[in-house]
Amino acid sequence: xxxxxxxxxxxxxxxxxxxxxxxxxxxxxxxxxxxxxxxxxxxxxxxxxxxxxxxxxxxxxxxxxxxxxxxxxxxxxxxxxxxxxxxxxxxxxxxxxxxxxxxxxxxxxxxxxxxxxxxxxxxxxxxxxxxxxxxxxxxxxxxxxxxxxxxxxxxxxxxxxxxxxxxxxxxxxxxxxxxxxxxxxxxxxxxxxxxxxxxxxxxxxxxxxxxxxxxxxxxxxxxxxxxxxxxxxxxxxxxxxxxxxxxxxxxxxxxxxxxxxxxxxxxxxxxxxxxxxxxxxxxxxxxxxxxxxxxxxxxxxxxxxxxxxxxxxxxxxxxxxxxxxxxxxxxxxxxxxxxxxxxxxxxxxxxxxxxxxxxxxxxxxxxxxxxxxxxxxxxxxxxxxxxxxxxxxxxxxxxxxxxxxxxxxxxxxxxxxxxxxxxxxxxxxxxxxxxxxxxxxxxxxxxxxxxxxxxxxxxxxxxxxxxxxxxxxxxxxxxxxxxxxxxxxxxxxxxxxxxxxxxxxxxxxxxxxxxxxxxxxxxxxxxxxxxxx
Amino acid sequence: xxxxxxxxxxxxxxxxxxxxxxxxxxxxxxxxxxxxxxxxxxxxxxxxxxxxxxxxxxxxxxxxxxxxxxxxxxxxxxxxxxxxxxxxxxxxxxxxxxxxxxxxxxxxxxxxxxxxxxxxxxxxxxxxxxxxxxxxxxxxxxxxxxxxxxxxxxxxxxxxxxxxxxxxxxxxxxxxxxxxxxxxxxxxxxxxxxxxxxxxxxxxxxxxxxxxxxxxxxxxxxxxxxxxxxxxxxxxxxxxxxxxxxxxxxxxxxxxxxxxxxxxxxxxxxxxxxxxxxxxxxxxxxxxxxxxxxxxxxxxxxxxxxxxxxxxxxxxxxxxxxxxxxxxxxxxxxxxxxxxxxxxxxxx
Ligand code: SF4
Ligand code: SF4
Numbered sequence: 006x007x008x009x010x011x012x013x014x015x016x017x018x019x020x021x022x023x024x025x026x027x028x029x030x031x032x033x034x035x036x037x038x039x040x041x042x043x044x045x046x047x048x049x050x051x052x053x054x055x056x057x058x059x060x061x062x063x064x065x066x067x068x069x070x071x072x073x074x075x076x077x078x079x080x081x082x083x084x085x086x087x088x089x090x091x092x093x094x095x096x097x098x099x100x101x102x103x104x105x106x107x108x109x110x111x112x113x114x115x116x117x118x119x120x121x122x123x124x125x126x127x128x129x130x131x132x133x134x135x136x137x138x139x140x141x142x143x144x145x146x147x148x149x150x151x152x153x154x155x156x157x158x159x160x161x162x163x164x165x166x167x168x169x170x171x172x173x174x175x176x177x178x179x180x181x182x183x184x185x186x187x188x189x190x191x192x193x194x195x196x197x198x199x200x201x202x203x204x205x206x207x208x209x210x211x212x213x214x215x216x217x218x219x220x221x222x223x224x225x226x227x228x229x230x231x232x233x234x235x236x237x238x239x240x241x242x243x244x245x246x247x248x249x250x251x252x253x254x255x256x257x258x259x260x261x262x263x264x265x266x267x268x269x270x271x272x273x274x275x276x277x278x279x280x281x282x283x284x285x286x287x288x289x290x291x292x293x294x295x296x297x298x299x300x301x302x303x304x305x306x307x308x309x310x311x312x313x314x315x316x317x318x319x320x321x322x323x324x325x326x327x328x329x330x331x332x333x334x335x336x337x338x339x340x341x342x343x344x345x346x347x348x349x350x351x352x353x354x355x356x357x358x359x360x361x362x363x364x365x366x367x368x369x370x371x372x373x374x375x376x377x378x379x380x381x382x383x384x385x386x387x388x389x390x391x392x393x394x395x396x397x398x399x400x401x402x403x404x405x406x407x408x409x410x411x412x413x414x415x416x417x418x419x420x421x422x423x424x425x426x427x428x429x430x431x432x433x434x435x436x437x438x439x440x441x442x443x444x445x446x447x448x449x450x451x452x453x454x455x456x457x458x459x460x461x462x463x464x465x466x467x468x469x470x471x472x473x474x475x476x477x478x479x480x481x482x483x484x485x486x487x488x489x490x491x492x493x494x495x496x497x498x499x500x501x502x503x504x505x506x507x508x509x510x511x512x513x514x515x516x517x518x519x520x521x522x523x524x525x526x527x528x529x530x531x532x533x534x535x536x537x538x
Numbered sequence: 539x540x541x542x543x544x545x546x547x548x549x550x551x552x553x554x555x556x557x558x559x560x561x562x563x564x565x566x567x568x569x570x571x572x573x574x575x576x577x578x579x580x581x582x583x584x585x586x587x588x589x590x591x592x593x594x595x596x597x598x599x600x601x602x603x604x605x606x607x608x609x610x611x612x613x614x615x616x617x618x619x620x621x622x623x624x625x626x627x628x629x630x631x632x633x634x635x636x637x638x639x640x641x642x643x644x645x646x647x648x649x650x651x652x653x654x655x656x657x658x659x660x661x662x663x664x665x666x667x668x669x670x671x672x673x674x675x676x677x678x679x680x681x682x683x684x685x686x687x688x689x690x691x692x693x694x695x696x697x698x699x700x701x702x703x704x705x706x707x708x709x710x711x712x713x714x715x716x717x718x719x720x721x722x723x724x725x726x727x728x729x730x731x732x733x734x735x736x737x738x739x740x741x742x743x744x745x746x747x748x749x750x751x752x753x754x755x756x757x758x759x760x761x762x763x764x765x766x767x768x769x770x771x772x773x774x775x776x777x778x779x780x781x782x783x784x785x786x787x788x789x790x791x792x793x794x795x796x797x798x799x800x801x802x803x804x805x806x807x808x809x810x811x812x813x814x815x816x817x818x819x820x821x822x823x824x825x826x827x828x829x830x831x832x833x834x835x836x837x838x839x840x841x842x843x844x845x846x847x848x849x850x851x852x853x854x855x856x857x858x859x860x861x862x863x864x865x866x867x868x869x870x871x872x873x874x875x876x877x878x879x880x881x882x883x884x885x886x
Binding site: 274353396436 | 545546547548549550551552553554555557558609613615652653654655656772821822824826827828831870874875876877878879880
């Protein structure tokens, strides 16, 4: 599709296919200043809050920990450490329910807080980061456990290290916050704009000084003004720009935002760095600034607690590990019984079935929806092939065909129709007149494909193991037989030689036969592929 | 589904099948009213009969298939099928043919394939063609517009005509029936008359098309524009179908205006407008990709022109639509959109 520029007074913008306009519901919470949530009695800190390998526990049950103390270390390159978010005593390290779409439990460190909130000794601020080796600065970000705060939670240090042969020419800062209801980034930009820009400055330095585009949806004029003002004061002025983009869900999707701001498409199954772009969320920029300039690990984040079932919707700076129920209580609890409690936004978030789950690094919103806000879509009808879903799909897929194949469990065809390019944004399901839970079908199909691939891998490994064993046994058996034969022949030859008659020629024959047998055995032995190694 | 969790999005859905169908029914109203105005109560009787038969047939099949009856009836798709069928058949058609048509449409064409969403053929058009092939005389026995025949059949007269095939005393069939404009044009052209002669010798012609017919088409056009405005349909199929029909019609008319009727005649004399906005746009049986819809519509338009000009039937919308229903999956396959982040390739 040809690039379609949207002329604006300042900057040329591009569009992406599809997307939807949807009531943004930001007014419920966007007037609420970020306030610090109280220290909960217990912090439940999951050891894996990021994409990659789980962190390795460093503390023991009964141990006293301080605020900011590392309680689990990164295990591997793509991993992130976890820190205590307040001081207290570790009372358990066990599986607890965590915010996860499948309602899973995972290993968590449970800390009984002492209310003193005593800081551990923190590393020196790196205010002179520009003079330091970038590796050292990255190490600090890594140490601080910073991960993508927009939801993906990929370790930030890794993303800021695209490698020597990848030139990054644009750093895209995602302040779009396109999901309805969520206002944590909006508030952060209004209240901490200069801190965010400091983080941007650090990231830009680490990436070799690319141009910076900060994309914010135009339904957040205050945030745009605050960021523009802060930028005007900063020396980033010359290399960065705050761009107001049209409000259209999902403009805050990484690929969509990059497309809007640069006109480039991230290749399917690829990453932005392949086209010279790195994309970071404003919250991540803030966390980077805290880590580098203050030496503070990522132990708290802003969470929007909202929805019409919440008495007083708020933006709270919550310690990582604070149970959802405590934050909701701090917002004066429920005004009415919610129909569902969602973690994340209404379009892509998942339903929580347990209010005790803790806030983790990627949790940006706790959304208590009333029956009116999230009505039961009712019985799904048959797909009438109206194509509304395809019109709305930002990935330009044919959701109706994907649905057809997913339903028929024809996963090969689903993949041919690019199942894995689906970003699960939910636009298709929102517009479908038959109320088909389309995203659910795609998730199901993806899980099935993964499971099958894993099974195939396992089966293949098992087959290879089995064949190797089979071959080994056969070879051993053949060798035993060959040895036996040799022995017999040798014995026979010896007996004949001892008998004295025609000894010479027979012994020769026996020797030839034995050699032949050896050769044959050897040939067969090496002919086995699996056993050679 | 393996999971009982209801997946995102957690927002109200903006569209509903029954509302879509209701919009279509609403949009059909101007056209239906115009038909009643020009052809009398027989049109209304047919609509009522067809809707009744269709709903009964659908309920019956659903009961036999042990499927919930009310949701399927509630989607109103059977009603839309029935209305489209009822306004395609002559207002004189014996009631049992309508019954036959509706049974054919709902039981065979729709439900035997699995119900709404699974039928490859447009049920209303399939039923129409089935009857046209089986009862060609009855199916082409159109009433003359009232303003031509001057005979005003009351509701009960129309009912008697459809139920018992009797006319009021003193009126005979020749007085009330007339060839459709397309039929007339075909017959006359076959007799080597020129367009000018044909237009001169009969009172059948109006401003751009057949008298009466042109206003009916205009009323359907109004409804179609309403559907576009409400975004119940997209422009792709109607525009491409009318463009396909018009471009061929214009081409041949330019080549020889005395043997080919002027383009507006094609638009306003038969079912072209109705077909473009209400029949070819049936999503279930059309192509589903937008690019495919352009091809689909254009081919229907072209086929309509070809059949009208050289084929054996005076009007051709039903045939053209059914023909392209067959091609729809193939067109869909070759017109997949370029997926975000992909080069110009399509799925294998
Ligand atoms: S929007 Fe729903 S009914 Fe329409 S084509 Fe897509 S899946 Fe089918
Ligand atoms: S959920 Fe997937 S298929 Fe549906 S609109 Fe989003 S990207 Fe397209």
